Amino acid sequence: MRSVPRVAGGGADSRDGGSLPGMPAPAPAGPPPERRRPLDVAALIPIVRRIVAARVPDRATADDLVQETLARVLAAVERIEPGMVEPYAIVTARNVVATMWRDQDRQRRHQHRVVDLRPPQLPDEDVLAEEDRAAMAEALTRLSERERSTLLAHEVSGQDTHSLAAELGSTAGAVAAQLNRTRARLRVEYLLAADRVEPPTPRCRPVLLALSSGDRRRQREVDAARHLLECEVCARLSEPLMGRGRSRDDEVRVAVHADADVVAARQAARDLATRLGFSPTDLTGIATAVSEVVRNIVRFADAGEVLVELLDSPRRGIRIIARDSGPGIPDVQEALRDGYSTYRGLGLGLPGARRLMDEFAVASEPGRGTTVTMTKWREDA
Amino acid sequence: MTVGPRLFSILRQGTCLIASIHTALDDSQLLRFQEDLIATIGRDRARGVVIDVAALDVLDSFATSTLRDIGEMARLRGAATVIVGIQPDVAIAMVRLGLRTGVLETALDLEEGLALLGDRMAGSPAARR
Amino acid sequence: MSTEDDQDTGEVAAGAAPDDEILLPQLVAHLREHRNRLRQEWVGRIDQAHLLQAMTSQEVAAETTSVYDNYVEVLETGSVGALQHYARDLSERIIPRGVETDEVVGIVLLLRDVLARSLFEKYQRDLPLLNRVLDAYEPAANRIANTVAGSFVDERERVIRQQQDSIRELSTPVLRVRERLLILPIIGVLDRERARQLTEQLLTGIRAHRARVVVIDITGVPDVDEAVANHLVQTVDASRLMGASVIITGLSPEIAQTLVMIGVDLSRMDTIGDLQGGLEEAERLLGYTVTRDSEAAGP
Numbered sequence: 120m121r122s123v124p125r126v127a128g129g130g131a132d133s134r135d136g137g138s139l140p141g142m143p144a145p146a147p148a149g150p151p152p153e154r155r156r157p158l159d160v161a162a163l164i165p166i167v168r169r170i171v172a173a174r175v176p177d178r179a180t181a182d183d184l185v186q187e188t189l190a191r192v193l194a195a196v197e198r199i200e201p202g203m204v205e206p207y208a209i210v211t212a213r214n215v216v217a218t219m220w221r222d223q224d225r226q227r228r229h230q231h232r233v234v235d236l237r238p239p240q241l242p243d244e245d246v247l248a249e250e251d252r253a254a255m256a257e258a259l260t261r262l263s264e265r266e267r268s269t270l271l272a273h274e275v276s277g278q279d280t281h282s283l284a285a286e287l288g289s290t291a292g293a294v295a296a297q298l299n300r301t302r303a304r305l306r307v308e309y310l311l312a313a314d315r316v317e318p319p320t321p322r323c324r325p326v327l328l329a330l331s332s333g334d335r336r337r338q339r340e341v342d343a344a345r346h347l348l349e350c351e352v353c354a355r356l357s358e359p360l361m362g363r364g365r366s367r368d369d370e371v372r373v374a375v376h377a378d379a380d381v382v383a384a385r386q387a388a389r390d391l392a393t394r395l396g397f398s399p400t401d402l403t404g405i406a407t408a409v410s411e412v413v414r415n416i417v418r419f420a421d422a423g424e425v426l427v428e429l430l431d432s433p434r435r436g437i438r439i440i441a442r443d444s445g446p447g448i449p450d451v452q453e454a455l456r457d458g459y460s461t462y463r464g465l466g467l468g469l470p471g472a473r474r475l476m477d478e479f480a481v482a483s484e485p486g487r488g489t490t491v492t493m494t495k496w497r498e499d500a
Numbered sequence: 501m502t503v504g505p506r507l508f509s510i511l512r513q514g515t516c517l518i519a520s521i522h523t524a525l526d527d528s529q530l531l532r533f534q535e536d537l538i539a540t541i542g543r544d545r546a547r548g549v550v551i552d553v554a555a556l557d558v559l560d561s562f563a564t565s566t567l568r569d570i571g572e573m574a575r576l577r578g579a580a581t582v583i584v585g586i587q588p589d590v591a592i593a594m595v596r597l598g599l600r601t602g603v604l605e606t607a608l609d610l611e612e613g614l615a616l617l618g619d620r621m622a623g624s625p626a627a628r629r
Numbered sequence: 630m631s632t633e634d635d636q637d638t639g640e641v642a643a644g645a646a647p648d649d650e651i652l653l654p655q656l657v658a659h660l661r662e663h664r665n666r667l668r669q670e671w672v673g674r675i676d677q678a679h680l681l682q683a684m685t686s687q688e689v690a691a692e693t694t695s696v697y698d699n700y701v702e703v704l705e706t707g708s709v710g711a712l713q714h715y716a717r718d719l720s721e722r723i724i725p726r727g728v729e730t731d732e733v734v735g736i737v738l739l740l741r742d743v744l745a746r747s748l749f750e751k752y753q754r755d756l757p758l759l760n761r762v763l764d765a766y767e768p769a770a771n772r773i774a775n776t777v778a779g780s781f782v783d784e785r786e787r788v789i790r791q792q793q794d795s796i797r798e799l800s801t802p803v804l805r806v807r808e809r810l811l812i813l814p815i816i817g818v819l820d821r822e823r824a825r826q827l828t829e830q831l832l833t834g835i836r837a838h839r840a841r842v843v844v845i846d847i848t849g850v851p852d853v854d855e856a857v858a859n860h861l862v863q864t865v866d867a868s869r870l871m872g873a874s875v876i877i878t879g880l881s882p883e884i885a886q887t888l889v890m891i892g893v894d895l896s897r898m899d900t901i902g903d904l905q906g907g908l909e910e911a912e913r914l915l916g917y918t919v920t921r922d923s924e925a926a927g928p
Contacts, residue, residue, distance in 0.1 A: 378526040385558055386524070400829055403558065403589035407597055410560040414527070468561060471597035498822070584872070588832035591870040595863045607872035608839055616872075 160189055163208045170212040175219075184219065188212040254313035261308045266301045273298055303332035310356045322346055323353050330360040344426075348444045348488045369394075370428035375416045375443070384425045384441075385409040391427050392437045395497055405437060405495050408472035412441045412491045415468055420445020420488065436477075436496035444488040451481045508533050510540050515547040516617055517579075518610065524557045530566045538573050546579045548617035552610055554585030564599045571604045580620045582606065584613035652765045657705045659751060660744060668697045671736075671743045680735050683726045692719060693736075696777075700740060704769050709776045716780035724781075724788050733781045734774065741770045803834035809841040810911050811873075812904075816849030824860035828867060835873045842911040843868055846904045848879030858893040865898050874914055875899065878907035 167188050168181070175181045192199075192208045199207050259267055269287070272278040280291040280298070287294065307327040311318065318324050326346045329337040338344070347354045361372065371391055373384040385406040392405050409425070416423035423443030430436045448454045454469050469491070473479040478494040507529055508521045519537050541549060551570070556563065571581040582605045586594070605620075607613040660667065672693050675681055681689050696719070699712045720733070748766060752759035804812045813831055817823075831843065845861070847853065865875040877900045889895055901907045 378528045382524050382526045389557070398829070399589040400592050400825070403587075403593045404596060407558045407560050407593040410558050410562075411597070414560070414562060417527075471561060471599070474596050474598065475593060586870045588829065588836060588867075588871065591832060591867040592828060592863075594870060595866040606870050608836065612839070612841075612872055 160193060163189060163192065163205065166205065167208055167212045170209060171216060174213075174216045180219075184212070184215050188215050191215070250313065254309055257312035258305055258308035261312075262301060262304060266297075266304070269294070270298060270301045270305065300332065303328055306331045306360065307356075310359065314352075314356060316352055316356075319352055320350060323350060326350075326353055327357060327360065330357050344440075344442060344490075348442060348490075354444065370426065373413075373425045373427070375413055375423045375425055375441075376421070378417060381410055381413045381417060384413045384427075387425075388427045388437065388439055391429060392495070395429060395435055395437060397437075397495070397497065401495060404475040405439075408475040408493060408495075409439055409441075411468045411472040412439070412493070415489075415491075416441060416443040416445070419443070423488075430494070434496050436494055438492065438494045441491045442488065443490075447485040447487055447489055448481065448483040449485055451483050455481065508536075510537055512544055512546070513614075515545075515621070516614065517541060517544065517546045517549045518552065518614075519549060520552040521555050523555055525563075527562055530563060534566055534570050534573075537570060538577070541574055541577050541579050546574075547621055549574050549579050549581045550607075550610060550613040550617060551581065551583050552585045552613075553583060554587065554609075556590070559586065559590050559594050559599070561597065561599060564594065568604060580605070580617060582613040582616050584609050652762055653704060653769075656748065656762060656766060657701055659748070660701045660704070663747065664697065664701075667743055667747055668693055671697070671740050674739045674743060675736050678735060678739065680732045680739075681728065683728055684723070692723075695719075696736075696740065700744075700773055703773050703776075704766070707769070709772065712773060713776050713780050716777045717784050720781045720784035721788075724785055730778070730781055730785065734778045737774045737777045741774060744770070803830055805834075805838050805840075806844075806908070809839065809915055810908075811835065811838060811840045811843045812846065812908075813843060814846045814849065814904075818852070819847075819850055819857045819860060821856075821860075824857070824864070828860075828864045831864060832867055832871055835868060835871050840873050842914050843873050843875045844878055844904070844907045844911050845875060846878045846907065848904065850879075853880065853884050853888070855888070855891050855893055858888045858895070862894060862898060876901055876907045876910055876914075878902065878904045 164185065167185050171181045171184045171188070175184060188208060188211050191211050192204065195207065195211075196204070259271075262270070269283060272283060273280070280294045283289075284291045284294045289297075307324065310327070318327070322341065323346075325341045326338075326343045329341050329343050347357055361374075369391070371387040373380060373387050375381070375384065388409045389402050389406045392402055397405070409427075413423075413425055416425075420443030423441065423445070426440045426442075428438050428440075430438055455473065456470060469481065472491075472493065475495075476493040477496050478492075480492045481489065482492075483489040507523060507525060508519065510517055510519045512518075517537070517540060519533070521533065525533060537549065537551075540546070549570075551567065553559065553563075553567070559567075567583055571583075574581045584607045586606060605616060607616045672689060675689065675693070684692070695715060699715050703709055703712050723733075745763065745766065748762055749759065752762050802814070804814070806812050811831070811834055813827070813834075815827065819827070831845075834840065835843065845864070847857075847861070850857065861877060865877070868875045875898070877898050879902075880900050882902075885895060885900060899910070901910055
């Protein structure tokens with residue numbers, strides 16, 4: 120068997136292996152342009168066929184896939200380094216087979232949707248459950264073998280962390296930590312699979328993972344908040360993940376969609392601030408500032424989020440971060456001036472809130488959104 | 501007499517209306533309060549309105565401008581408006597925010613507010629009392 | 630640390646692995662054993678240095694005993710928690726007596742030295758061992774000194790803050806002159822913090838006394854600049870929101886003019902030259918309503 124398909128030297132037509140059945144002539148037979156290297160495609164056939172046949176029992180399908188593979192190799196031949204054609208063909212063959220599987224799988228999974236369109240409205244529980252199962256199965260396949268088997272052993276077979284640790288030559292604590300990470304990943308992969316999306320950017324998965332694991336340090340590292348404003352896919356997917364890691368009781372998150380959320384946000388801020396012993400005057404000032412800032416979200420951005428957190432250093436205080444993914448403020452300086460108003464308020468929203476707080480910052484990007492960060496310190500803490 | 505569902509109440513007392521807000525209201529609820537109150541003023545031909553805001557946790561720019569709108573609309577319908585029950589901390593937050601009630605009159609509480617309305621109505625040429 | 634071995638018999642360290650784990654308990658045992666003698670010596674040194682003169686000898690005896698015991702406990706447990714607690718407690722007791730920070734630091738350093746000298750005497754025949762004992766002792770002793778001094782300073786600052794607060798409260802009394810009329814004479818510098826407190830007090834006073842008119846007299850405020858004037862404007866506005874009218878007195882025409890020129894909006898403030906005039910105006914305002922209620926008063 121030839122190990123490496125030779126590239127014939129010179130410009131000779133090297134299609135010496137006969138034509139490929141059922142395949143359009145891959146290249147003009149005439150004198151090729153300089154950069155075109157003649158290729159002994161026929162030499163690839165045995166190995167490609169062997170690879171495909173090993174995976175696909177049905178002969179007709181296998182033939183199709185061999186053709187497909189060769190077509191792809193020929194199409195790419197100009198980009199392939201001499202000497203790399205055979206490995207490239209092998210990889211391509213595998214991919215083609217996998218793609219077919221995926222397509223079949225997808226078809227199978229989507230079949231119910233075709234059916235689903237006919238009976239109107241009523242969400243069919245079975246269908247939902249089936250989708251759910253499919254998404255979970257898909258998510259599981261995206262875990263590594265080790266992650267998957269450990270998780271299943273624990274969750275399904277009920278094996279405890281100690282015996283798992285013994286098997287894996289690890290400690291119970293490490294296994295528990297790994298399980299937590301795996302669950303976090305599984306949640307992310309499940310959401311992606313259920314939504315049938317691939318994350319549009321390389322930052323998406325790390326951000327979702329950080330949210331899923333509730334790891335605040337990690338979330339800061341990957342600047343999760345910023346990313347959620349910028350990435351629609353993640354913003355949508357992250358909603359069920361947002362509640363994670365809320366074991367901390369020194370912060371509150373309020374999603375903002377409607378009028379009523381303005382009241383909810385300012386009350387959440389007041390409640391949290393009360394714990395630091397702010398005076399009634401300061402508490403009301405904080406609540407009022409939150410009210411102004413959050414109203415802007417409802418008015419201009421439709422949706423956003425408010426994070427209220429207590430601070431320990433450099434002093435005790437409370438910080439409010441109000442984010443939205445709205446149209447942004449074209450001129451922040453202008454917006455901070457008294458009298459700026461684009462709605463039926465008194466034009467005191469931002470400048471007024473700034474006067475009520477100790478620190479106040481607005482970051483805004485037109486088309487991207489606005490983040491208002493404001494802090495009130497305890498006077499004598 | 502109109503009674504909103506627990507959020508606020510509008511009661512009639514002689515030629516005056518006493519409008520009490522019972523809890524923190526969001527913007528839509530404030531607007532509904534405004535509508536109900538103005539409708540009631542028109543229907544009852546009220547000469548004066550006392551709005552008790554003691555239960556409002558916050559009087560921000562929207563709430564204040566709503567109150568001012570109410571005052572203005574009530575004036576056009578021939579009724580004087582007095583805001584009562586602004587708490588010390590709320591008053592401080594309002595002035596730091598840069599808010600004033602403008603032409604609206606304010607009084608300490610319901611009793612003072614009614615007394616003030618009495619003065620105004622007696623002082624005005626059309627006073628009947 | 631354990632580079633050299635003891636060649637001597639070293640009666641204390643005999644057979645013991647010479648590291649902190651053994652040294653410190655030995656040290657602690659030694660300090661416990663000679664507690665009375667060492668404490669007496671310490672008190673003597675305190676006396677010589679003329680420290681804690683504000684306290685009676687019984688008090689000094691009691692406190693030094695506690696400090697000594699706490700001190701040894703820190704060496705033993707390595708935890709300063711209890712000592713910190715005691716130091717704060719002690720500070721609370723002795724600060725009102727006028728004990729100063731340097732005295733507190735001084736006595737702790739004296740104790741450190743007394744104990745160090747006793748260790749020196751005990752181990753002087755075995756210099757390498759002595760070195761190790763001191764190596765183990767000194768960091769702990771310094772930590773103790775820091776803890777005590779830190780607690781004292783914290784406590785002292787807290788007391789000072791408390792005193793400042795009460796002075797502030799005293800300096801802005803809200804006086805009720807008659808039914809519905811308050812006077813707020815402000816004396817001294819009006820900074821941000823004080824202006825904040827003043828406004829809060831006044832508004833609370835308005836509510837408590839159901840005041841209709843307030844006279845704020847600023848004759849005693851040395852500098853009426855833009856900031857002060859803006860504080861006043863805010864106070865006037867907030868009072869008005871609570872239904873009270875405000876009259877400012879003691880603002881000279883010259884200053885008023887300057888304020889207007891730099892852009893302070895005085896139009897919303899009712900200003901009258903002196904307190905007497907302000908009170909008359911207040912009576913008039915009140916009288917206007919009182920007359921209607923047929924309870925004639927005022928000019």
